[in-house]
Structures are given as C-alpha cells and as structure tokens.
Amino acid sequence: MSAPKCRLCSTELNHTFVDLGMSPPCESYLAADQIDQGETFYPLHVRVCEECLLVQLPAYIPAEDIFSDYAYFSSYSDSWVRHASDFVDLAVDRLGLDDDSFIVEVASNDGYLLQHSVAKGIRSLGIEPAANIAEVANAKGIPTEVMFLGEETGTKVADIHGKADLVAANNVFAHVPDIVDFAKGLRALVADDGYVSIEIPHLLRLIDGNEYDTIYHEHYSYLSLLTTQRVLARAGLTVVDVQELASHGGSLRTWSTPTENAGAPSGSVAKVLADEAAAGLHTLDGHAGFAEQVGKVRDDLMEFLIECRRAGKKVAAYGAPGKGNTLLNHCGIRADLLSFAVDRNPHKHGRFLPGTHIPISPVERLAEERPEVIVIMPWNLRAEITAQLEYTREWGAQLAVALPRLEVF
Incomplete structure (x- = not known):
C-alpha cells in the first residue's frame, strides 16, 4: 500500500507525528435512535512531511461530509464573541477601515465576528459552507454566501462583490484538505493593497501543551509559521506580521499581503520563526517525541x-x-x-x-x-x-x- 502524499508538496508521507488510532468524526453527534446502529471510525494517524515539514492528517473524510451541515455555533462562547469584537476593533484601527471599506470573512459561521463590523457600518460579507449556520447569520442581517472557498469560488465572489480590504480566515486554515487552493481563494478575494488575516492553532504550542485533542478529522493540517508561509507563498501571499495569541491553547494571527506589494516582514515574524527553530520544528527530527x-x-x-x-x-x-x-x-x-x-x-x-x-x-x-x-x-x-x-x-x-x-x- 502506497503512502499518502503531502497536500503541499506531494512528497510521500512516510513519517508519523502521532497515531491516535481510530475515531468517529468528532462532530457526528448521535440521535437517540442511532446509538444502536453502527458507526464508522476513521484513522487519526498524523504524519509530517520530510520535505516541507507540514504536519497533516490525510483527508480520510471529505470536507463536504463534515462542514455542509455543522453542529458548532461560535456565538455560544461569550469569550469567543469578545475575541472577535476585539479583532474587528484592532483591524479597523490597524488598516484604517471605514464605511467605504469591505471585509470578507471565510468560514464566517453564524456571524459572530461580522456582526461587529456591520455594527460599525462597514460593508461585510461572510462565506460559510454550512447552510444551516449561514441561515442563522443571514437572519441576523449578516450577508452570507453558502460555499466552500477555493480559487474558482473566490474569483466569482470578487467579481460580484469586489475585492476586499480585509479577508479574515480565523480558525479555518487547518480545516481545508486542499490548502493551496484555499490560499489561492484568499488571494482572489483580497485587493492588491489589502490584507489577509489568518488565525491558526500554533503547532509549537500544541506540542508544548500536549494539546492532542485538537487533532481530529476536520483538522487536516497542524501549522507552524514556517509551513504557513510556505502555503501562502504558493498563492502569491507573503506574511508581513504575526501576533501570538492565547486562544485555543496558543495561536498565531498572521497578516499577509499580495507578494508584489509586500514590504519587509516585522521583527515578530523573525522572532516566532526563531522560537520554532529552537524547538526543532524546522527539522524532521524535531517533530519526534x-x-x-x-x-x-x-x-x-x-x-x-x-x-x-x-x-x-x-x-x-x-x-x-x-x-x-x-x-x-x-x-x-x-x-x-x-x-x-x-x-x-x-x-x-x-x-x-x-x-x-x-x-x-x-x-x-x-x-x-x-x-x-x-x-x-x-x-x-x-x-x-x-x-x-x-x-x-x-x-x-x-x-x-x-x-x-x-x-x-
């Protein structure tokens, strides 16, 4: 049996990061009449690519089977709604956004984030693959398109709505099996002088904090700043700044711009990369243990x-x-x-x-x-x-x- 291929560089994945055995899809909650029926369990065997060092779970379950009808509603966490509000305030100040600006959020869920930009009078659009959740957002007055993002759909949205000054993709980058096509969708959505902000659980913190419960079938990739840079570069985006966050046990918020207009990266980028290198994450052997x-x-x-x-x-x-x-x-x-x-x-x-x-x-x-x-x-x-x-x-x-x-x- 041949090994699966890396979703970034197509190298055979012959190195195990951790194998958690078999598990059912983590969001497949059962009704009472289902508990005496069979359940399908899938491997949770995470590998690391020897070439590009992307830590990843093969796409044992298609994204369409997981996210088209979803049980997670972001607004049920008060702290997460506050986190979203703080992000919008930061982005408005940092980028000088106003009522002439346009924000797109990918994986916008029930409007937990965009409600804050709408309240500020900023034109906003959500992209959400789960129709049941998008319905809730639209009912709250948050315009939301039901689709999976890729280069093709991102181009169509930009043709209809225009390109965005800010594209936010918070805690979704790890959730896409074709991460390169998704990154190209982000590039298609953002204006040439705009910014893409991505929040990801940081692989360094996952290892430091034993956070292995964040490994499940809808998390296809486990990202360091190094591998995030490599993915975005394939789409013509360059990381120019990064913030370290406490959320989800330790996350990164990257700020990227189209490569042709990107300036020199901030000192924060060099600092996080140095921390990763010191922990061994820029080598294959550093992922052991x-x-x-x-x-x-x-x-x-x-x-x-x-x-x-x-x-x-x-x-x-x-x-x-x-x-x-x-x-x-x-x-x-x-x-x-x-x-x-x-x-x-x-x-x-x-x-x-x-x-x-x-x-x-x-x-x-x-x-x-x-x-x-x-x-x-x-x-x-x-x-x-x-x-x-x-x-x-x-x-x-x-x-x-x-x-x-x-x-x-």
Whole structure:
C-alpha cells in the first residue's frame, strides 16, 4: 500500500507525528435512535512531511461530509464573541477601515465576528459552507454566501462583490484538505493593497501543551509559521506580521499581503520563526517525541476517573466540543466513567457523543444531579467556564481539566 502524499508538496508521507488510532468524526453527534446502529471510525494517524515539514492528517473524510451541515455555533462562547469584537476593533484601527471599506470573512459561521463590523457600518460579507449556520447569520442581517472557498469560488465572489480590504480566515486554515487552493481563494478575494488575516492553532504550542485533542478529522493540517508561509507563498501571499495569541491553547494571527506589494516582514515574524527553530520544528527530527507525551495524558486521566468510580463519585463533563471527542475516544472513556455531558448549545441537547455514546443535556442538569466531579472539556475556555460553574461550590464539586496536564481544583 502506497503512502499518502503531502497536500503541499506531494512528497510521500512516510513519517508519523502521532497515531491516535481510530475515531468517529468528532462532530457526528448521535440521535437517540442511532446509538444502536453502527458507526464508522476513521484513522487519526498524523504524519509530517520530510520535505516541507507540514504536519497533516490525510483527508480520510471529505470536507463536504463534515462542514455542509455543522453542529458548532461560535456565538455560544461569550469569550469567543469578545475575541472577535476585539479583532474587528484592532483591524479597523490597524488598516484604517471605514464605511467605504469591505471585509470578507471565510468560514464566517453564524456571524459572530461580522456582526461587529456591520455594527460599525462597514460593508461585510461572510462565506460559510454550512447552510444551516449561514441561515442563522443571514437572519441576523449578516450577508452570507453558502460555499466552500477555493480559487474558482473566490474569483466569482470578487467579481460580484469586489475585492476586499480585509479577508479574515480565523480558525479555518487547518480545516481545508486542499490548502493551496484555499490560499489561492484568499488571494482572489483580497485587493492588491489589502490584507489577509489568518488565525491558526500554533503547532509549537500544541506540542508544548500536549494539546492532542485538537487533532481530529476536520483538522487536516497542524501549522507552524514556517509551513504557513510556505502555503501562502504558493498563492502569491507573503506574511508581513504575526501576533501570538492565547486562544485555543496558543495561536498565531498572521497578516499577509499580495507578494508584489509586500514590504519587509516585522521583527515578530523573525522572532516566532526563531522560537520554532529552537524547538526543532524546522527539522524532521524535531517533530519526534509527541506520542510519548500523549500517552502520559491518557494514563493520568484514566487513573483519575477509575479512582473516582471506585470512590463512588459521579463524574460529568462540562461542554461537548468536537475536540473532547478525540480525547474520550482515544482514552476509551464511556458512560461508566463519565455519566453525562452538558452543553450550552441547544442543538446538542438530547444527543449523544460519537463513539462514547455519553448523553448530552442542558447545563441545568448539573444542579439537578450535583456530580462530585466536573471535567471541563474545552480546557482553552477554563477561566470562562470556571466562573460559570461558581455555583457548584454549593455541593463541593471538584473541577478538573485533562490538558495540558491533569489538574483537579
């Protein structure tokens, strides 16, 4: 059997970064009448390209099967909406945007970001492949086109709406199997003197923080600044600045412009590249060792949950994010160790987590059943969720996170 090919340079992928075994699609939440039916599990075998160093998961599942009807609504996270608002304020100041400007966001979800630019009187357009989510955005007055971005669709949008002063692509760059065509779509959308802003979870932080639950089938690529530069260069875009962010356990926000008009990159670009090189990410050998870190996370969590069961403690999960399903399925956790999950998203209520079949309920179930331990699944929102769970002190509940290492508090 031949090895899969790199999506950036077409080199055979013969080197493993980490192999998490088999798992169902992380957003394939089950209805009650589906839990006695078969589920399809796919490999989570992540490779690293020996030539261009892009860390990647082969496209075991087509993007159309994942994103055409989607369960994730960005607006259910208060901190993420604030993050989007802050980004819009920053972009307006940085680029001098006003009511003569035009902003396009790719993977615009339910309008969580563009609502802030619309409120400022800036012409805005969302591009969102999930029709069910785009419908919500349009109902809120956020003009949204339903499509997957590529060079062809980006050109069509630009022909109809004009080219954008700012194209935002936050936490989507890793979600596209044909990342080069997607980058070319970004170039097609942006004006020659405009900017493309991309936010990506940073591979360096994923490794440092043992953040292996961010590995799932809809994340096709795991990007460093170096590999991001290489992808964008194929589309005629040059990274001129980068910001390091705390979001998603450590992210990068890159600012790119069409190469023909790009000036010298900022010192921040050189600094992040130097950090990556020092960590070994600019060599193939520097990507080794992550699998051992992952094994320790799994062992620690399983030992803790087994101890809770032996002590007769009920354990629940707060949040049912897709990435939590990577963790639960890799560890083999089922409802005998984790009784139920709660989530603010009503679209998930009454459904079951894929693979594990743990039921998802409204948040109010916590107060009804008073579990002794609550595991916060979206650990990147730990501060926000801890504040929301302040009331669980009434019955002495312990809170826990599994990543970047097991903590009980």
